[in-house]
Amino acid sequence: MENLILLQRHANHSATLWINRPDKRNALSVAMWAAIPARVAEAIADPDIKLLFVRGAGGVFAAGADISEMPKVYATAxxxxxxxxxxxxxxxxxxxxxxxxxxxxxxxxxxxxxxIALACDLRIGVEGSRYGVTPAKLGLVYGAGDTRRLIQAVGISMAKDILFTGRLLDSAEALACGLIDRLVTSDQLETVAADYAAKIGAASVYSIRAQKQILAMLRGGCDDAEASRALFGASFTGEDFKEGFAAFMEKRPAQFPVR
Structure with missing residues (x-):
């Protein structure tokens, strides 16, 4: 299954997690779902990787679950x-x-x-891409975790629209409702991705990780002031702040450590 879920490293401190089954429109089999955590863990463990892209091969992100497995996968509750x-x-x-x-x-x-896209921090869509959440068309139910992520992206009213109808949204509507964060042409995609890699690659790893922790706390409805204050306070004694402040005073780009 390694060839269907790939981790490709790039020279700019980024990597791409490829859903690599273009002949099946990147339909996700049970084994492919099971392989994703190991590839993500591999990216986490590599200190040279500061940013992970998720992408589908062959010009298709992913058409959903593998329908051919459904008779077996959904045979019983x-x-x-x-x-x-x-x-x-x-x-x-x-x-x-x-x-x-x-x-x-x-x-x-x-x-x-x-x-999968909603589980990512940001979503960049190409013009002509299409989006949908379709359990209502199959008599199924979207679980709490998936529904929470959808609500956080588009709001509860739009989530109801998407879930109740199972309709497909074009790229313009997906951008307007917040399902995607940015819309680009196919010619712009690589340049935009490289720009994110350059900016995130130059930023403080400590700052980004701490910020993600705080965002996760708030996303989960937990406003833990003490934990937030601890992360905030620790930043002032860290090596990243020392380098960042020195670079600011010396009017030069910061060279944060890779970890």
Missing amino acids: EAALLNDEKIQGAMKALEECPKPVIALIEGPCVGGGCG
């Missing part, structure tokens, strides 16, 4: 719940990654594919 554990494990790995995760979306981004 127990089997369905076991499969959902693998899906939620993949979503959790992406959402809780301490490094920034950006989805680069081309073509269809539907069902489980849209769920």
Whole structure:
């Protein structure tokens, strides 16, 4: 399954997690869901990787779950719940990654594919991409974690619209409602991705990781002032602040340590 979920490292302190099944429109099998956490863990463990992109091969992000597996996967409630554990494990790995995760979306981004995109920190869509969450068309239910991420992106009213109808949104509507954060042409995608890699690669790893922790606390409804204050206070005694302040005073780019 390694060839279907790939981690490709780049020279600019970034890597791409590829959903690599273009002949099946990157439909995600049970084994592919199960492979995602290990690839994310590999990116986390590599100190040279500061940013993780998620992308589908062949100009398609992901058309959702592998329909051919459904008779087996959903044969019983127990089997369905076991499969959902693998899906939620993949979503959790992406959402809780301490490094920034950006989805680069081309073509269809539907069902489980849209769920993966929503588990990323940011979503950049290409003009002509399409989005949908379609359990209502199959008589299924979108779980609490996936629904929370959808609400956080588009708000509760739009989430109801998307979930109740199962309709597909074009790229312009996806941008307008907040399902994606930025819309670019296909010619711009690589340049925009490289720009994010350059900016995040030059930023403080400590700052980004601490900020992601605070954002995660607030996302979960926990306003832990003490934990936030501890992260804030520790930053002033860290090596990153010393370098950042020195660079500011000397009017030069900061050279933060890679860790």
